[in-house]
Amino acid sequence: GAGVSQSPRYKVTKRGQDVALRCDPISGHVSLYWYRQALGQGPEFLTYFNYEAQQDKSGLPNDRFSAERPEGSISTLTIQRTEQRDSAMYRCASSISNGNTIYFGEGSWLTVV
Amino acid sequence: SQQGEEDPQALSIQEGENATMNCSYKTSINNLQWYRQNSGRGLVHLILIRSNEREKHSGRLRVTLDTSKKSSSLLITASRAADTASYFCAYQGGSEKLVFGKGMKLTVNP
Numbered sequence: 001g002a003g004v005s006q007s008p009r010y011k012v013t014k015r016g017q018d019v020a021l022r023c024d025p026i027s028g029h030v031s032l033y034w035y036r037q038a039l040g041q042g043p044e045f046l047t048y049f050n051y052e053a054q055q056d057k058s059g060l061p062n063d064r065f066s067a068e069r070p071e072g073s074i075s076t077l078t079i080q081r082t083e084q085r086d087s088a089m090y091r092c093a094s095s096i097s098n099g100n101t102i103y104f105g106e107g108s109w110l111t112v113v
Numbered sequence: 114s115q116q117g118e119e120d121p122q123a124l125s126i127q128e129g130e131n132a133t134m135n136c137s138y139k140t141s142i143n144n145l146q147w148y149r150q151n152s153g154r155g156l157v158h159l160i161l162i163r164s165n166e167r168e169k170h171s172g173r174l175r176v177t178l179d180t181s182k183k184s185s186s187l188l189i190t191a192s193r194a195a196d197t198a199s200y201f202c203a204y205q206g207g208s209e210k211l212v213f214g215k216g217m218k219l220t221v222n223p
Contacts, residue, residue: 042213098209104156
């Protein structure tokens with residue numbers, strides 16, 4: 001596609017449920033990033049991939065959060081046993097390669113009730 | 114903290130005036146990128162400046178980078194009401210991750 005595509009755009013889930021957020025990066029982009037952004041704050045790094053390899057997951061808050069990119073294209077961020085504090089905007093981004101412009105998707109709003 | 118820091122945190126100007134936003138960071142960088150965000154919506158990429166560059170222009174935008182002072186500035190000339198947004202600087206250092214500042218709110222009054 002023309003840009004980074006994320007789904008769902010909005011997700012309301014009950015506490016304790018698992019959620020999966022999907023990211024479809026720009027075609028041909030090697031690097032894929034996940035960020036989380038709270039209202040009024042800057043995006044906070046979660047993890048990134050080069051191709052299918054997860055290069056850095058130091059930003060994942062705890063072991064309820066995981067991400068994969070099995071074929072080096074689409075990525076899924078999974079949050080298990082969601083908690084209210086997980087409510088935020090989750091943003092995916094991609095870049096053709098390291099050191100180049102990083103393009104963000106519109107994000108997925110997650111609300112845990 | 115590894116975060117970049119924008120300064121000022123909020124700026125209100127009249128249409129037609131210039132707006133300057135500053136960003137400071139603490140580590141050596143490969144590049145620095147500026148983004149705009151309207152009303153909590155998408156992050157739009159504005160300019161990327163590499164560590165060996167000192168200045169870049171794009172339309173009404175001018176970005177400078179001073180690696181000796183670990184700082185960058187974004188100048189918007191002849192501002193318009195549509196420039197009202199939050200602006201973020203973000204840098205890539207030794208790793209590939211992009212580290213964002215907290216952002217700066219610009220309000221351009223018609």
